[in-house]
Amino acid sequence: NAGVTQTPKFRVLKTGQSMTLLCAQDMNHEYMYWYRQDPGMGLRLIHYSVGEGTTAKGEVPDGYNVSRLKKQNFLLGLESAAPSQTSVYFCASSFGTGRYGATEAFFGQGTRLTVV
Amino acid sequence: LAKTTQPISMDSYEGQEVNITCSHNNIATNDYITWYQQFPSQGPRFIIQGYKTKVTNEVASLFIPADRKSSTLSLPRVSLSDTAVYYCLVGDGTGRRALTFGSGTRLQVQP
Numbered sequence: 001n002a003g004v005t006q007t008p009k010f011r012v013l014k015t016g017q018s019m020t021l022l023c024a025q026d027m028n029h030e031y032m033y034w035y036r037q038d039p040g041m042g043l044r045l046i047h048y049s050v051g052e053g054t055t056a057k058g059e060v061p062d063g064y065n066v067s068r069l070k071k072q073n074f075l076l077g078l079e080s081a082a083p084s085q086t087s088v089y090f091c092a093s094s095f096g097t098g099r100y101g102a103t104e105a106f107f108g109q110g111t112r113l114t115v116v
Numbered sequence: 117l118a119k120t121t122q123p124i125s126m127d128s129y130e131g132q133e134v135n136i137t138c139s140h141n142n143i144a145t146n147d148y149i150t151w152y153q154q155f156p157s158q159g160p161r162f163i164i165q166g167y168k169t170k171v172t173n174e175v176a177s178l179f180i181p182a183d184r185k186s187s188t189l190s191l192p193r194v195s196l197s198d199t200a201v202y203y204c205l206v207g208d209g210t211g212r213r214a215l216t217f218g219s220g221t222r223l224q225v226q227p
Contacts, residue, residue: 004159033215042203043160043217058214090159092215105152105215107159 002026006091006108013081013115021076021111023091031096032074033058033105034066036087043090049074050096081115088112120204125222134191136221138204141185147207149180149187154201154220163202164189191223199225 007022023032030051035043035058045058047066055066063085065077074093078085094105121139128134140149148167152160164171164178166187171178177190191198201220 031215035217042201042219045214045216048214056214059216092159094215104150104162104165105160107161110157110159 004091004093004106004108006089006111008111009109010112011114013078013113015082015115017081018077018079019081019113020078021089021091021113023074023076023093023108025072025074025093025106027093027095027106028071029093029095029106030071031094031105032068033092033094034064034074034076035090035092036060036085037090037110038087046076046089081113083115086113086115120206120218122202122204122218122221124219125224127224127226128194129226130195131193134194134198134223134225136189136191136202136204136223137186138189139186140204140206143184143206147184149178149184150205150207151176151178151189152203152205152217154203160203160217194223194225196225196227199223 004025033048034046037043044060046064047055047058047061049055049068052071067075089111091108092105095103150165151163153163154160164173164176166178166180168180179188201222203217203220
């Protein structure tokens with residue numbers, strides 16, 4: 001059981017380049033999330049999805065796009081990378097509902113992105 | 117969204133009990149309280165979740181008073197491996213299910 005897998009683990013981009021980060025989960029979770037974490041800071045929500053074919057903006061969505069064409073995959077795109085997008089990106093997934101509301105979220109190992 | 121306030125950092129010694137308090141004055145009736153732990157270079161890991169009173173599992177206890185405006189994560193007899201950042205999250209009462217993290221509490225356990 002792989003859980004949540006992020007691809008790639010590391011990437012260096014030049015300013016203006018584009019790329020897509022892939023998040024895959026094998027737990028049949030409905031909800032998926034993308035976060036960024038800058039050094040010494042907490043996680044900030046970029047976009048999230050509550051089901052296949054749906055996406056919603058989080059706290060810091062500007063400069064990013066997402067797609068959830070398949071339930072198990074959540075893609076994060078950077079159309080024109082900027083140095084300010086240098087960060088560690090985490091993907092997470094959860095069932096989304098339970099006795100107390102949102103259930104336990106499982107996180108990937110992170111993608112370290114550097115934009116030069 | 118309900119906002120949480122936690123201490124920025126805490127220090128402890130091995131074998132001590134650590135209590136981290138989170139303030140969430142605007143918590144909604146349907147909101148739950150969840151705590152996550154994050155080690156350096158790793159994604160957060162779920163620790164415990166509750167709605168009211170006390171919840172205990174093999175890792176920690178969560179104390180929630182009747183007014184639910186705060187909660188306390190209790191870690192019994194911490195070890196060096198408990199050095200991490202701890203995040204308190206409050207469920208989104210609007211139902212949008214956006215899982216948002218605050219700045220967290222950086223716990224440093226010393227020998």
